[in-house]
Amino acid sequence: MRPMRFALLTVAMAAGTMAAGWWTVAAIAAGWSLLTRGERAHHISVATSAALSWALLLGVMSLRGPLARVSEVLGGIIPVGTLGIFAVTLLFPALLAGSASVVTSALFRRLPADLPR
Amino acid sequence: MQRPNPRRGSTTTSTATALLAGGLLLGLLWVGARATGPIPPLGRLLDPVHGAWALAARANLPATESHTIPGLSAAVDVRFDDRSVPHIFAPTVADAYRALGWVHARDRLFQMELQARAVAGTLAELAGPRTKALDREARAIGLAWGAEKTFAALNPQSPAARAINAYAEGVNAYIAQMSPGDLPLEYRLLGATPQPWKPVYTAYLQARMGLTLAYSDGELRREQVQALIGKAATAALFPVDAPLQEPIQPNGQHTTRADWQRIPAPQPASAEKLAQALELDGAIAKFAGLPRDAGEIAVGSNNWAVAPSRTAAGHALLSGDPHLALSLPSIWYEAHLVVPDTLDSYGVTLLGSPLIPIGFNRNVAWTATNTGADVADYYVETVDNATHPTSYTLDGAWKPLLVRIETVRGPHGEPLATDTIYHTHRGPMVHSGARWISRRWTILDASVVTALSAFGQANQAASVSDLMRGIATYEGPAQNFLAADRGGHIGIRSTAKYPIRPATAARGDALADGSSSANDWQGWWPVSDFPQSFDPAQGYIASANQQPKDPKVDGRYFGWDWPAPWRAMRINALLRADSAVTPDAMRRYQTDPRSEQTNIFADAFLASAAGSPANPSFEQGIRQLQKWDRTFTKDNEQAVLFEAALDELTRRAWDELSVTGAPSEDRPRRVATPNSMILAELLQDPKNPWWDNRSTPTVVEDRDMILRASLAAAYDRTVKTLGNPGPAWRWDRNRFANIYHLLRLPALSRLRIPMQGGPGTLSPSAGDGTHGASWRMVVELGPEVRAWGTYPGGQSGNPMSARYADRLPQWASGALDTLRFPHTAAELRGATLRSTLTFTPGAR
Numbered sequence: 001m002r003p004m005r006f007a008l009l010t011v012a013m014a015a016g017t018m019a020a021g022w023w024t025v026a027a028i029a030a031g032w033s034l035l036t037r038g039e040r041a042h043h044i045s046v047a048t049s050a051a052l053s054w055a056l057l058l059g060v061m062s063l064r065g066p067l068a069r070v071s072e073v074l075g076g077i078i079p080v081g082t083l084g085i086f087a088v089t090l091l092f093p094a095l096l097a098g099s100a101s102v103v104t105s106a107l108f109r110r111l112p113a114d115l116p117r
Numbered sequence: 118m119q120r121p122n123p124r125r126g127s128t129t130t131s132t133a134t135a136l137l138a139g140g141l142l143l144g145l146l147w148v149g150a151r152a153t154g155p156i157p158p159l160g161r162l163l164d165p166v167h168g169a170w171a172l173a174a175r176a177n178l179p180a181t182e183s184h185t186i187p188g189l190s191a192a193v194d195v196r197f198d199d200r201s202v203p204h205i206f207a208p209t210v211a212d213a214y215r216a217l218g219w220v221h222a223r224d225r226l227f228q229m230e231l232q233a234r235a236v237a238g239t240l241a242e243l244a245g246p247r248t249k250a251l252d253r254e255a256r257a258i259g260l261a262w263g264a265e266k267t268f269a270a271l272n273p274q275s276p277a278a279r280a281i282n283a284y285a286e287g288v289n290a291y292i293a294q295m296s297p298g299d300l301p302l303e304y305r306l307l308g309a310t311p312q313p314w315k316p317v318y319t320a321y322l323q324a325r326m327g328l329t330l331a332y333s334d335g336e337l338r339r340e341q342v343q344a345l346i347g348k349a350a351t352a353a354l355f356p357v358d359a360p361l362q363e364p365i366q367p368n369g370q371h372t373t374r375a376d377w378q379r380i381p382a383p384q385p386a387s388a389e390k391l392a393q394a395l396e397l398d399g400a401i402a403k404f405a406g407l408p409r410d411a412g413e414i415a416v417g418s419n420n421w422a423v424a425p426s427r428t429a430a431g432h433a434l435l436s437g438d439p440h441l442a443l444s445l446p447s448i449w450y451e452a453h454l455v456v457p458d459t460l461d462s463y464g465v466t467l468l469g470s471p472l473i474p475i476g477f478n479r480n481v482a483w484t485a486t487n488t489g490a491d492v493a494d495y496y497v498e499t500v501d502n503a504t505h506p507t508s509y510t511l512d513g514a515w516k517p518l519l520v521r522i523e524t525v526r527g528p529h530g531e532p533l534a535t536d537t538i539y540h541t542h543r544g545p546m547v548h549s550g551a552r553w554i555s556r557r558w559t560i561l562d563a564s565v566v567t568a569l570s571a572f573g574q575a576n577q578a579a580s581v582s583d584l585m586r587g588i589a590t591y592e593g594p595a596q597n598f599l600a601a602d603r604g605g606h607i608g609i610r611s612t613a614k615y616p617i618r619p620a621t622a623a624r625g626d627a628l629a630d631g632s633s634s635a636n637d638w639q640g641w642w643p644v645s646d647f648p649q650s651f652d653p654a655q656g657y658i659a660s661a662n663q664q665p666k667d668p669k670v671d672g673r674y675f676g677w678d679w680p681a682p683w684r685a686m687r688i689n690a691l692l693r694a695d696s697a698v699t700p701d702a703m704r705r706y707q708t709d710p711r712s713e714q715t716n717i718f719a720d721a722f723l724a725s726a727a728g729s730p731a732n733p734s735f736e737q738g739i740r741q742l743q744k745w746d747r748t749f750t751k752d753n754e755q756a757v758l759f760e761a762a763l764d765e766l767t768r769r770a771w772d773e774l775s776v777t778g779a780p781s782e783d784r785p786r787r788v789a790t791p792n793s794m795i796l797a798e799l800l801q802d803p804k805n806p807w808w809d810n811r812s813t814p815t816v817v818e819d820r821d822m823i824l825r826a827s828l829a830a831a832y833d834r835t836v837k838t839l840g841n842p843g844p845a846w847r848w849d850r851n852r853f854a855n856i857y858h859l860l861r862l863p864a865l866s867r868l869r870i871p872m873q874g875g876p877g878t879l880s881p882s883a884g885d886g887t888h889g890a891s892w893r894m895v896v897e898l899g900p901e902v903r904a905w906g907t908y909p910g911g912q913s914g915n916p917m918s919a920r921y922a923d924r925l926p927q928w929a930s931g932a933l934d935t936l937r938f939p940h941t942a943a944e945l946r947g948a949t950l951r952s953t954l955t956f957t958p959g960a961r
Contacts, residue, residue: 017164017165017166018166021160021161021164021166021167022149022160022161022163022164022167022168023146023149023150023160026142026145026146054165057165057166058165058170061165061166061170061171061173061174062173064173064174065172065173065174065175065176065177065917066173066176066177066917066919067170067173069173069176069917069918069919070169070170070172070173070176070917073169073302073864073865073916073917074162074169074170075864076862076863076864076865077306077862077864077865078156078162079864088163089163089165089170092145092149092159092160092163095141095145096142096145096146096149096160098138099138099139099141099142099145100142102134102135102138103135103138103139103142105135106131106132106134106135106138106139107135
């Protein structure tokens with residue numbers, strides 16, 4: 001995936017999460033896969049883009065409050081530790097977007113690539 | 118041989134991949150949106166913008182903010198000081214309560230709803246079926262039923278009703294303004310959202326405090342003990358009058374009086390009677406869900422006041438030190454309410470109520486300890502049908518039972534359990550074996566109005582007498598209200614509705630016959646008869662849950678099984694010895710490391726060594742006790758042995774109180790444990806049959822044999838657990854405060870906090886460490902009131918905030934913060950001002 005498209009997808013996922021919530025990463029990944037059908041699939045890039053979008057949002061959140069304390073508390077509740085909770089938080093959207101991308105590609109594989117997008 | 122088709126293989130692989138991805142996607146969407154067992158909805162939790170991460174942005178107070186509250190008469194200025202305490206400057210009292218409701222909700226919303234639900238029996242609607250049993254118990258007790266009954270009788274125009282409604286308006290204004298990012302963590306973990314706050318919840322809170330502070334099931338437990346050891350021994354082990362007298366109302370003796378008596382030998386009842394008595398376990402559990410006997414609980418509140426004649430600066434001093442079950446967030450929330458010419462009151466508030474039950478204003482300081490009077494009686498009722506009764510007999514006539522159908526529901530409204538609760542005119546009944554037992558309990562009748570009016574007047578009082586006049590109508594839970602004023606007056610009164618029992622009936626410590634109305638309560642004690650003292654000649658007053666009045670001064674029944682007065686004895690000893698008390702001395706006394714009981718018991722262990730046969734463990738134990746300075750300081754290396762020895766002694770002395778219960782119980786359990794004061798009484802009688810060990814039929818043990826065996830066993834146990842005497846025996850490595858979060862999540866709790874203090878000290882630290890000083894306060898009533906205080910926790914209920922538990926280190930060390938008490942909002946500025954919040958009137 002080209003860097004510009006990757007950046008665009010990342011920004012879209014971050015904006016979607018801000019506007020409507022966590023599930024939008026799956027919806028945007030699915031939409032992206034539908035739009036790019038016929039091209040070489042980039043499921044890993046989509047997943048990476050989702051993780052990066054949430055990483056960016058966490059970065060923004062860190063400017064507004066003590067993110068380290070949050071990770072300490074959350075990492076204790078879901079017992080994965082302080083760093084583990086960051087990993088889980090990034091892995092969750094990555095798996096969500098990646099799987100949505102794979103499923104969409106599989107479902108719409110047979111549609112002609114030159115259908116109106 | 119057919120060659121494999123690579124294309125078909127590739128298609129199969131991609132189909133399998135797609136199916137796997139589809140399964141993963143569905144699974145992630147499911148766990149993202151829905152709670153799965155104990156795992157909260159992950160998507161909603163981990164979302165960086167709307168999930169728990171967003172709570173980082175709510176961790177710190179903004180420098181300035183403004184909001185609207187419907188119903189405000191004019192703008193309200195709230196200044197949060199550097200300890201995050203809101204100083205609310207409002208044009209009217211109702212506006213102050215609205216603003217307080219808003220900040221309570223902002224900082225502690227989940228706690229408020231949880232407390233209300235615990236009373237209403239609707240926890241399962243929030244937390245699911247795991248809390249079903251708690252809900253059933255709450256409904257069986259009838260706390261919400263009682264609160265709703267008294268709330269319905271409230272005149273909507275009364276000051277109390279206006280206060281409750283204004284407070285609710287503030288809470289609901291906050292809930293209405295919440296954004297998704299504001300949702301407290303606990304709701305996210307439970308996948309729930311806050312419910313609107315109902316004014317009746319304030320009455321629920323009052324009922325809840327009644328359960329915590331004024332619940333007693335003594336008659337039921339006493340009947341079990343009587344069946345086991347006979348009436349005379351029961352009366353001695355669980356006496357109506359404490360054998361150590363250091364009453365709240367000074368008796369003029371200036372020292373503790375020991376009224377030791379001989380404890381009669383146990384006289385077991387028939388097996389049939391014992392079996393019937395043990396059936397009461399069911400009633401005990403149904404009425405309050407209380408655990409079976411857990412021994413003497415190391416808990417207790419203290420308060421004391423010193424007259425100007427005995428203070429260094431010549432101003433009255435007051436110490437408030439209420440002890441409760443500890444939790445995070447704390448039960449308390451500090452606040453300062455200011456309404457020009459009307460109210461200028463600072464102290465701790467309870468989440469769910471707009472008033473300040475412990476605090477001070479410009480003239481008076483007030484605090485409370487629990488009285489522990491007997492305000493609940495139990496009656497054996499005669500019903501028309503043993504399983505589905507419809508009526509009960511009273512004075513020879515059948516009376517219809519009030520029937521309450523209670524359905525506990527789950528988060529989606531699904532019914533989890535339905536119970537039928539029967540009431541006589543006295544209160545709810547429970548079925549226990551073949552008997553139906555009802556309970557009359559003042560808390561179910563106690564009006565929230567009187568509590569709010571009482572505290573409302575206290576908050577605005579100008580003197581001790583003014584405060585006591587206002588608080589005289591307070592109905593319960595019974596409290597030893599202590600006050601001091603700038604005029605140099607001090608005073609205490611144990612206040613509540615105390616029943617007058619008929620002379621012919623059971624005294625209050627035994628089950629009564631419910632078929633006769635002659636056994637019902639006949640009225641209430643007049644205030645003039647309450648235990649009380651004002652400006653006593655001794656120059657100080659202290660209470661620590663001990664028997665309030667010396668029975669030689671007033672022999673009327675007021676309660677029984679009073680806590681051992683070790684704390685009261687220690688406070689009084691400290692105050693007698695100090696004729697120039699300072700605020701700092703008051704602070705030090707709150708965590709004083711000595712306990713009066715150590716002298717009695719440690720001396721007894723040491724004396725038992727005389728002429729004893731050699732036993733290495735006992736000799737080692739004696740050597741340790743000889744080295745002991747009798748304190749429970751953090752670095753003490755002998756206190757842990759003393760505590761173990763006392764535990765062993767208790768177990769051995771009261772072995773006759775153990776029974777083998779249900780087949781599921783693998784070992785005998787004690788039905789009840791006499792408190793340590795009674796054990797001290799037994800020490801006075803070396804040959805008493807209670808010293809004999811039932812499990813050694815061929816030997817008759819005496820006191821010293823049991824003391825020696827206890828100390829030797831304690832030494833062996835301690836060595837086995839901790840190794841040889843040394844640093845591992847340090848008190849701070851073995852006894853801790855454990856402060857659990859309301860949901861008992863370890864990550865949100867603060868556990869294993871080393872503390873000074875042990876059994877019987879003013880700040881007891883023993884057992885499981887879940888009880889302790891919930892608020893410590895010292896007030897000096899000089900020309901300008903000065904105050905110091907702290908509590909174990911922090912103002913914020915947000916675990917992500919530094920304000921969640923920022924006071925714990927201070928609290929654990931026994932230090933107090935200086936409490937800021939500004940006259941005007943402008944006085945808080947610079948480093949002392951953390952945040953400014955402005956409320957303006959909003960549309961309803």
